[in-house]
Amino acid sequence: MSTRAAILWGVGEKWSVEDVDLAEPGFGQVRVKIHATGLCHSDDHAVTGDMPTPFPLVGGHEGAGVVEAVGPGVTRVAPGDHVVLIFQPPCGHCRNCARGRSNLCLNAALQDYGAAKPFKARGRDIAATGDLGTFADATVVSERCVVKIAKDVPFAAASLLGCAVTTGWGAAVYLAEVEPGDNVVVIGSGGVGINSVQGARHAGANLVVAVDTVELKRRKALEFGATHAVASVEEAKELLAENTDGRMADAAILSVGVGDGGILGQIVDLTGPAGTTVVTSVSPFASTSVDLNLALFTLSQKTLRGNVYGGVQVHRDIPLLLDLYRQGHLKLDELITKTYTLDQINEGYADMHAGKNLRGVIAF
Ligand SMILES: NC(=O)c1ccc[n+]([C@@H]2O[C@H](COP(=O)([O-])OP(=O)(O)OC[C@H]3O[C@@H](n4cnc5c(N)ncnc54)[C@H](O)[C@@H]3O)[C@@H](O)[C@H]2O)c1
Ligand SMILES: [Zn+2]
Ligand SMILES: [Zn+2]
Known part of the structure; x- marks a missing residue:
């Protein structure tokens, strides 16, 4: 299917919002319609070259949305589920997962980042940050990369559980x-x-x-x-x-x-x-x-x-943090200073650099 995404073609470039082809979800994969994605500083390290990254790249690793379609073999989620996307997805059975260090899942670490290339534009296959690529109207990820959440949580607040809140808290x-x-x-x-x-x-x-x-x-x-x-x-x-x-x-x-x-x-x-x-x-x-x-x-x-990811265990801590949010013990909505459209992504990052935002979020 066709969708839109913000692509980084190389170090020092601007994010380029373009029409892209998105692969159908394969075995164990899901297609997520992204509703909100935070502008984390980590994506900017790809722009500056501070962090080595495969190019071209659809950025974004702090997102939330709705599962639209699932590939064969998917058991954890179904179309219509609301989800937070997670990088470093835990397998649940490696040595680190088994000892409560699922943020350091050995199978996530061994994964060849950039090998999954769900997007295609200008005739080239395109990688996705953290194998997520949330700077897009929709993305295709492994079902291991999503954590289901309740439907009443605002997407913008939920998106920040994908990185800023979990990592900092x-x-x-x-x-x-x-x-x-x-x-x-x-x-x-x-x-x-x-x-x-x-x-x-x-x-x-x-x-x-x-x-x-x-x-x-x-x-x-x-x-x-x-x-x-x-x-x-x-x-x-x-x-x-x-x-x-x-x-x-x-x-x-x-x-x-x-x-x-x-x-x-x-x-x-x-x-x-x-x-x-x-x-x-x-x-x-x-x-x-x-x-x-x-x-x-x-x-x-x-x-x-x-x-790495605040040492959190996403399947324990994302529900835990949402409980704290519901009780008023954790501020999520107040983290968001300004929302942008996908087309305004470069403005959002300029505002981050200018110190204007606690967090800028792209709302789709
Ligand atoms: N380890 C992880 O898993 C992980 C996850 C997410 C982000 N990060 C990293 O965390 C860092 C922060 O990310 P962010 O999204 O919060 O960035 P941000 O730009 O939102 O926040 C950085 C803050 O640092 C302040 N600052 C800069 N230089 C300073 C100085 N010399 N003294 C005091 N304050 C200063 C800025 O004013 C800003 O408020 C980045 O390096 C990011 O890549 C790491
Ligand atoms: Zn594991
Ligand atoms: Zn981040």
Whole structure:
């Protein structure tokens, strides 16, 4: 069938919204009509070349929609079901899935990203970000890549469960393992980081210090449960020192738009002895050095942790997060600053870079 999608033809290009051919769902696949997709910073790493990507590419990995058609062998969902799309789909039976690390599913990791090419345009087969490609009116994905949700959840809110909310909330709750009374600092309070603020509050944190260079993000962080919001890491360091009797933060979560090994030491310095630093930000793949006083790191027994999808188990945590949303404990609708049409995608990303949006969302 014919549909429309935003294609990236190469590094440094603009997203190009074009008519594309979409393959019919094959064995175990479903076609999803996309109703909303978030403009996550990760898709921009393909544009800048910071993250190696197959080209051409239909972007988007933070989406929600309705199953329109299913291929043979599909058992988990049926046409008409509302779903959130997920990257890193768990198989449910590998060693990591079996031990509660389904975000690190070995079968998802072994999957050859970019091998699935559901779209075709200008005579070429086109890959899809995370094998999802949600910057499209419709996409075809494995049934493992969808989690069914209730029909009353607004699509825009649901789409953010596909990445920003799960990744940010899980960074605090599962990866930083924030406990009641802990002091937490979140550096970069954008679409993902703001959810680490929410997660830290849920986990019972005492101080939640949001650091962001943009005034709007600092104001939003306070609305989302931060106790303090400051503009720089230096200010956060002073504030933590004063308010913790020098014990500093139990957890620091780095979620600025582009990771930078050069500032890692300053972030780790925000934590006290036995503190944990979670690195959510994706750094340029080509950069391989970090600036960190390793002796002090060792002798203060600190932890440095990566982040894949917030360490969440999607089949447990997406329903859990929706329960919290229904009870008013988790803000989802308030994350969305502005909605765009698919044709306005480049404007949406320009607004992200200009710091105008907590999260921009394309509504179809
Ligand atoms: N690990 C994962 O699984 C995963 C998943 C999703 C996103 N990410 C990554 O998380 C990062 C954040 O994504 P996002 O969508 O929230 O981006 P975003 O652009 O919405 O937010 C980034 C925020 O960082 C702030 N910022 C930038 N430089 C800063 C600095 N020096 N000090 C303080 N604040 C600063 C910006 O003002 C912005 O508010 C990206 O690198 C993205 O690729 C990782
Ligand atoms: Zn698995
Ligand atoms: Zn994302």
